[in-house]
Amino acid sequence: MKNNLLLGLLFWLWMPSVSFAQAPKEPQIILSKRIQTDTAAHRTAPKPEVAIDFPNVNKIPFYEDRKKLRAIEKLERRHNWQKALPLLAEYVKNFGVENFYKTTPLLWRLAQLYERVGDEDRAKAYYRLVLKHHRQDIRKIQLYYDSLEAKNKTLYVPLKHYYELVEYRKSINTFHPPRGIYLNMGQEVNSKYEDYAPILSPNNDRLIFSSKRVRRKGMNSTANEDLFYSEYNGISWEEAKPFAKPINSVYNEGSACMSKDGQTLYFTRCECPDCHGNCDLFMAKKLKDGSWGNIRNLGPNVNSKAWDSHPSLSKNEDTLYFASDRLGGFGMSDIYFTYKLKNGQWAPAQNMGPIINTRDSEVSPFFHPLYQVLYFSSRGQLLNNGDFDIYKTYRVNGRWQEPRNIGPLVNGKGSEYYFTIDSNSRNLYYARSEENDLKNLDLFSFPLPMEAHPLAVTKVEGTLVDSASHKPLSGIISIIDLDHGVEVASKYLREDGSFDFDLIDNNRYMMIIQSPDFFSIEKEFDLKQDTIFKIMTSVIDYSIPLIFKNIEFDEGKARIKSNMEGILDRIIYFLVDHPTFGLKIEGHTDNTGDPNLNLDLSQKRADAIKKYIMDKGKIPEDRIEAWGYGSSMPLKEEKTKEDQQINRRVEFKIIQPKTPPGQVPNQGGN
Template sequence: MKRIVTILILFLLFAVSVYSQKDHQKADRLYEKAEQSYGRHDFMQAFKQINEVLKEDSAYCNAYLLMGDIYYDMQKPDLAINAYTKAVAIDSALFPPAFYIMANLQFELERYPEAKRNYLTYLSFYPKNQTEIRKAERNIGLCDFRADLMKHPVPFNPVNLGPNINSEGYEYINSVSTDEELMIFTRKGTEQGANESFYRSIKNDSKWGLALPMEPPINSDGNQGALCLSPDGMFLFMTCCSRRDSYGSCDLYVSHRRGNQWSEPENLGDVVNSTAWDSQPCLSADGRTLYFVSTRRGGFGGSDIWRTTLLPDGSWDVPQNLGDVINTSSNEMAPYIHQDGRTLYFSSNGLKGMGGADLFMSRLGVNGNWSVPTNLGYPVNTKDDEINLVINAGGQSAYISSAKEGGFGNTDIYRFDLPQEVRPAPISYVKGKVYDKNDLHPLSADLELIDMQSGKVVVNSFSDAASGGFLLSLPVDKGYALNVACKGYLFYSQNFSIENGRDLNNPLMLDIPMQPVSVGEKVILHNIFFESDKFDLKAESTAELDKLTEFLQNNPLLKVEIGGHTDNVGTDQHNLDLSQNRAAAVFKYLADHGIQKERLIAKGYGKTVPVDTNDTPAGRANNRRTEFKVLSK
């Protein structure tokens, strides 16, 4: 009896096995047909055949893998992940690269914890593909980095600048003037082969006016882009490509403004430009350092950030690479050096970021080294490319070009509040007009701004010949000496301080009347200083004394009187002696620096010639002064 039962059981098992083999063989045949349909890119037929496979065998792992491949090719990542997930749930060891494929899809979808888990699972199978291993290991670190940024988002409130600025095409922010009254940007149309052109907008009543194309010679029939407006508004540095005088595919050019007219762009020459691609210029506030991007030899990667400095003779020095703290083996782009002179913003797809190209900030230390770049954070940076960024002078706001949903076109310009931790030092500015004191006509004059504490020249600029206007950006909480010189005129000097917190909408305004050189005219030397109740010249007087020396050298026929004046504090004789000794100290400095003594007279007036009341501290300070007067010419 037991034997009969055993035979019966064996028979039943054999029957089930035969039936299962036939069932599996049918599923195999259907799967082969699905693969053939997939090979012909007949995805709908392949899906139909896959469903038939799963009806025959719901645990047919390869069917889910093929389904995932089809959804992958159809660019439906969520459905592809679902299919691969079902496949590895049935048999995780059948095709371990499925974990790698899923991880890549989840990585692109910014599902970083899931991506990391699947990368680790893939690596646990000890794969042999070294390229995949390196990518998995790199992306695991990026998963942690990006997940952390997304867990701690920075404040980000981008405001679209509206239809006066943005179009259905592409807008790329280039420059915003120091006073935020002028914006220049690059626009590219949507038509095939469209060139880039420069547009400008002027702010009226806190609103940007309708952007208009810049007139020739700035815009031309060729291809130009990546423009920088100098902080004083007098120069445009721009990129022009494939011009007759180009040294490479794209070169750096400069144009000078006179009134509302710009000069023909001039190539910066073969010291700055190379036979490669040179683009994306940005000028420092002092006008002496030009940052730009180049693919020239000697860099660390595809495109690097370089800088060149202006030499005393007006030529540019050999460019220097910013080094491997800033530049990587990939691409660094779009440098923006803030007017504080030490905070650099740029874009990189080689530094650790949210994906594509991210925006970074680095500060220049007192030792001349750049700090390790700081990612501007999420959601300022996203998985897409963030490249163009411009910061306003005060450092609170930024302008960015972005392809965000809900815009007017492909890429729009937005304004947002810059996160506190990546803001530069605040900058204010001085704005004014230089003109002839007698007939009030505007003058083009040289302006030199000196940090009174360090004695260093921080800005060299000039006023516009057509309007006499000028604008100088400068750090706050410092004292400055301003010297203004114009051929045929006595030079002008002034000093002032910029307080922290000064409203950028209410800058320091200076009208500068220039006195033609004529006998009897006087100039107050505002930037000559003495120790209290002494006649020892302070070190911060040197810049003004050198300017006076230069003025006398340029006007060799002039004979001048150096006059010393005091307030009414102290005895008459003491004040007379003090003023005489102070005038003599200036006399000696000039004589020691090459001015013939026969051209100089030192005279002390004591308190006898006040220019203000002696009843207030401010009035007495104005009366304590040094002047020079033209005696003959």
């Protein structure tokens, strides 16, 4: 049932009117708030978050001022929170890298102070820093953070259940179901050995990646890591070929990125004579004959005595992001950056700071070719689904925002690395491993899901409540991009009935909310800016039959009329969404005419409705009962034509399974 979004603050979701035996109110969707954000055709970044700066991170290793600490502690002992807070905030601002694991409790104390004064956003920001950088038992801190974050917690529907929902609705939906995920790029690209680190040429017609398929000769047959490429012929990717010398050598090469003009290649080379450490970043120039040459090390300002790899250029090509496990970082490996000086040389590399980096590992950065969005892989960020997950972070007003997990349609229970998007933001490419087999990396590619899209920054949020009690309802909410078919992972409603999604503005969407407690809700809407909905619907009372006014047959006829179809379709949607539920249809007539003919007519009408529901919804016959009772069960004594009209009815009874399924099963995970 697709309706257009009505202009104004109030609009209604069409549902059949119900009367007599059970009369739930029509589901009502109130557009409670629209937040004007900007006038651009597309928003390219979310609204700014709480600003937290640590200017000393790349200047000093550790900050301490015992006199200031004693003054702060004295104020805290006196419960003088208002004076202690700004002093502690200023103290923490001076942190160097080592403070984040040596004096983590100060971050926790600051978070608690912000919570005490009611600044929940800043409290959560500092609690997140503690959770990312702690090196002790933090269960208590997790409880503090969870209590604040409960209203914003993301509850993804497990993928198996997500695709069951899609499969159920294939027979009745007019929009296309979501497309497959985790699509392996096949044997033309992948080998039986590790294949990873994909990048695309500027025209998206060449895929460059790293592979360990070449084995060195000898008893151990160790891998020789090399760069390979595959050409796109307009239909598929062709068989991969290795780069020629001097790019590939007797040393290990991999993890590349390319300039927009295709003339400069940045890549990693390991254990070579001119390497400063284990692995270094190099650059090469394309020569007039199409080959590569002029290979040179990026130098000590960029490379360290440790491992340096995974280069990615900013969209203006004036900043280079990479991963390194050099000493002085936050964790096992961090994301660093360097920028070009006026003389064309690279400046000394800097750590990206404690918002991006954690006590664990961050690797494989990828800067989007058009927008200020950085993708990277981490196993130390919050909301991890597996070993390594892929996150995105936006640069807003010169600051990197809190990284966002790009969701279960990309991140599985194994590991995901080396995320790359084509220049049109249509398809993603990355390397992933299965759970419990982290070394067997293959390259995957599929259409870009909404959570991973760089332009998915317009927020849609709302709550669903019972229209009678105003208590929150539980269920599953799905969003379908009707314009582009971009997938949006389904979520459970939170305990307070709330939900939120980050979507792309100026697109058309379908909202679907499913639950055994109420008839499925569908609404089509055009998204222009950040939007808040309040949705109210009626809970089904399974002990009382449903009687719909519009289910009225022509006199003496059993033909389904067109004005009945909308109501019957709603019943179909419910049965499709809840495959363990059944339906009983009861036909009734008034007492005029021959009772036997009335009995036969009521049965024919019930059978006609049953056939419509079975045919359109592809519902198995054993889930639907159809009974005709003629005039044997009147609701009223027939004294007037109105009384006769009341008795001429069709009743619907939803039959629950013997053990009703939980309303919100298996929350979280995938």
